[in-house]
Amino acid sequence: MKVIPIKVEAGITGFESPAAEYLELGLSLDELLIQHPTATFIGVASGESMIGSGVFDGDLLIVDRALEPSQGDLIVANYNGTFTCKILDMRRGLLVSSSPSFAPVIIRELDSFQLEGVVSRSIRLHRKSKEVF
Secondary structure (H helix, E strand, C coil): CEECCCCCCCCCCCCCCHHHCCEECCCCHHHHHCCCHHHEEEEECCCCCCHHHCCCCCCEEEEECCCCCCCCCEEEEEECCEEEEEEEECCCCEEECCCCCCCCEECCCCCCEEEEEEEEEEECCCCCCCCCC
């Protein structure tokens, strides 16, 4: 992967052509984004309940099953047969949205709950991808 060694600010109107100078890293995006390849899957976020955490509808979620969940982690879980992405509140037994429009969900004893993994990264696609959608 070739990396252009400049910082680009959003809204900038122009900058010098970086074509003359670049660095080549011996690193792939897989290596950069995925810590445990055999324990990682990619999901697609749906809905608006996590926008306060920077996760928007259509974003890719890199979910690592090898990471031990911690208080406040963004996680993916199978909750009563539905995959959901929420903030894990282990102390109170809650799945918390990061939007005030959505109430926290109490994980009750009779609920079916399976932690699928910790969201280690999210990626925003600024252009729809036929491979994902």
